[in-house]
Amino acid sequence: MWRTSGKETEVAAAPAVNLRKEITKIIIMDILRPVLININGRIYRKNPVKEEQYEDEEEEDFSYTGPAADRCVDEPCDDDNIEQTEKGFRCAIDVPSVLYKYIIGKKGETRKRLESETKTLISIPKQGVEGQIVITGPQKSAVASAVTRVEVLIESFRRKQPFTHFLSFALNHPQIQEGFQRFKEEVLEHCSQDLGVDESIFQNPAKLHLTIGTLALLNEQEVLRACELLQQCQGFIRQVSET
Secondary structure (H helix, E strand, O other): OOOOOHHHHHHHHHHHHHHHHHHHHHHHHHHHOOOEEEEOOEEEEOOOOOOOOHHHOOOOOOOOOOHHHHHHHHOOOOHHHOEEEOOEEEEEEEEOHHHHHHHHOHHHHHHHHHHHHHOOEEEOOOOOOOEEEEEEEOOHHHHHHHHHHHHHHHHHHHOOOOOOEEEEEEOOOHHHHHHHHHHHHHHHHHHOOOOOOOHHHOOOHHHOEEEEEEEOOOOHHHHHHHHHHHHHOHHHHHHHHHO
16 A cells, blocks of 8 residues: 555554554563473473474584594494394484484485485484484494484584573572571662662562573473482482581
8 A cells, every 4th residue: 555644554554553462462471471380389480492493594504524523433422322133233312303403404414414424324203203313224333423423413503402491409598588688678778769779679588599500401301311310419419408
């Protein structure tokens, strides 16, 4: 519509305004109403793993030169994970589905290159389906080489994933909470006239915690594995926290 009468402009702009309002409403609801998890009486927000459509991305250039190539030669995979079959050798690797696209590559080019260079076959589950990447080949050394290269790719792109979980100690000792309360009162007493300084900027004392690490756990299997490892460390963690 090229005519610019006030009425016509207002009618044409209305759908766009309504669309922006709906998008804003969805974003606000997503922020204010996240998925919550109750762990021993404490409520935590669950951050979803955002998986982009591969068609909208450009393939990242990965070559087997430099440190990556050195790891492929000097650090072969554990041969114990490679099974002998009637047709040769086989190895299955646990890989989160969000990382499949980096093994496949744009139009399958990365997988084809890996298969060609190692003389193996790499089977990958469908996008979004959790499972194992299975590598097969006639020679054990070829399968080991392919596994190492896949693991190098996975490690490279895993580092670029956003953090999904954090580890923390609850600071629920009465002395800590009392000290925090005194600090809060002193700040409000001396700085209450400053812009933006009010009671709302302070955390609830019951929720005080010390974050000691962040994790990128990309599927439920990795979450369960992390829980198992933490359970194994329970005695050591209790000893450290009580000293």
